[in-house]
Amino acid sequence: MLQSPPAEPGMREEEVDTPALILDLDAFEANLDAMAGFLAPTGAKLRAHAKTHKSTVIAKLQMARGAVGQCVQKVAEAEQLAWGGIPDILVSNQVVGARKLARFIALARIADVAICADDAAQVAAIEAAAEAAGVRVPVLVEIDVGMARCGVEPGPPAVALAERIAASKHLRFGGLQAYHGSAQHQRTPEQRAASIAAAADSARRTVEQLRQRGLDCPIVGGAGTGTFRHEAASGVYTEIQAGSYAFMDADYARNDDAPPFRHALFVLATVMSRAMPGVAVVDAGHKAVAVDSGLPVIWERPGLRFVGASDEHGKIVIEDGAAPALGEKLRLVPGHCDPTVDRYDWYVGVRRGRVECLWPVSARGGMA
């Protein structure tokens, strides 16, 4: 059941029912503008990652500022975006299973869709699905550029898979997916620069070997909010797949030389108990704010520290300064925005203290 929204346009923020997902619209728009401004001179294009926002509204705002399309991780996300009118969607991931592939392929009738593969059996499965539907779709080869998760080895194994794609009647070779996920949260700029230099070398070498085999590489995609400045400057990456930049996690802010974005996404919580001395308990635990990348940070309330999350309770220690009152509302900066958004049905868009809009998290819960 889609839950009713926790607010109405025109309300003051402190009237919003909690826990609620607050999007600070001024900061959010500034982030979209900042990324567009940064990428414009580099030649690299933004293909923003919708796994962060799961929203056709936000996808359209990114594309209005120059993004060439969207990435998704799952077919259910691709469906929501395609149904909502997004014209260019890359599933930046493997999709295994005949039913899912059939659903993916069906989208080729209403949008430009592409997908990744790291296995010859998968290429055959995508070809079979495309043939059955009578369409032709681009397939990118995912290469492992340092994350040790999915992806074939750069160089000859990637070239062999690309040739297999190119030789498939209902497929086109779409390029390389070369995302280095584990580099995003490396703490020092030097670590991140070195990781992406190595990833870009792997990609560049593979592009060159593809060229020698007569295969053009239309897309080299990758990068996230932690490293995009390196990929964009590499000369080899053509598409930047950052997503979190729009919201800015607490954890990204812990990187040295943190990316230049403002915190735009918050979980609004209410103080629901002040019974323990020195402690305030809020109604946002780890069901309301993801803790996989650390606990949330309390926004603009020095002296308050979020120290523990249980299912529906967040425990705050009052270190100094004014203690919050029972019923007071606090903004929490999530440690990790993507899974936090995924817990909600609605964004509550706020500008200067007033609710301006409600946007559904339309691709939430699409597990498959």
Add this chain to the structure above:
Amino acid sequence: MLQSPPAEPGMREEEVDTPALILDLDAFEANLDAMAGFLAPTGAKLRAHAKTHKSTVIAKLQMARGAVGQCVQKVAEAEQLAWGGIPDILVSNQVVGARKLARFIALARIADVAICADDAAQVAAIEAAAEAAGVRVPVLVEIDVGMARCGVEPGPPAVALAERIAASKHLRFGGLQAYHGSAQHQRTPEQRAASIAAAADSARRTVEQLRQRGLDCPIVGGAGTGTFRHEAASGVYTEIQAGSYAFMDADYARNDDAPPFRHALFVLATVMSRAMPGVAVVDAGHKAVAVDSGLPVIWERPGLRFVGASDEHGKIVIEDGAAPALGEKLRLVPGHCDPTVDRYDWYVGVRRGRVECLWPVSARGGMA
């Protein structure tokens, strides 16, 4: 948007789209029966916690086996249960905010509902809401029995709050909420026994002091799956609020002298990449299976170990034995069932390899 279910009745389990929430019906029913059988001779009644299952279907199955009602943590959960016909619901938590209290009070017209308080201001707010609606509702005093989160001190502070409730025209004193959450996952039986002995002493002392002031204490509620045997044997607890027993977390199974329940809840995942030697990647990361109480355990596949969860990927190390094939489906036992269920729209009920039923997670996403 409510997502379409990942399966249809009659399918084989391996045909279910993934990630999906699998309820093994034989194990689940055995757990419900085991708890009913355990409590019958103790005199303590089950008021199962719906924060675990968020399902009116499961609530009804628990009540058919003798549960006197359900607990919830949030008004949105209480609404779903009351709308679905559950006749007796305790919000085992504080609810702060006039809009939420009005919603809670409205349920008193269709069900027996009760709520907790740990602050005199809250008692006044509940009284105001009940007066406005022209109803009378029971309010329990939450006492802190060792968790140091919510709740007033046992003894005189609890008695004072109970007297304030009893003196409020539209409230009744409903009893004591005495839940020791942090004891649930203490590893040794001795630790858990000592924690609950102390909690029961606090509750018993407070009940006696209430009696001296002429206040009867109809309910003393608490306990979870980790400790319920102690509360049920205490002679002071009248209602057992276990929830996880129905599903049985991987983390509860790590307790010494683990509670006598079977793993009934699984996340079904598909192997989506075998590109890395010695590694299988599944399509279930921490958006699909909660990791706040540890990583999931792979069910009945010795030699496979789940070693890392990113947003949509789970990384499995192949330690020995037969490696899983691309496309193979694996059952994961969640470290923590409650927040795992909260990520899904549907239970897929499976019996001996076949999908038997689909049940909505009807109270999911009710953040407020």
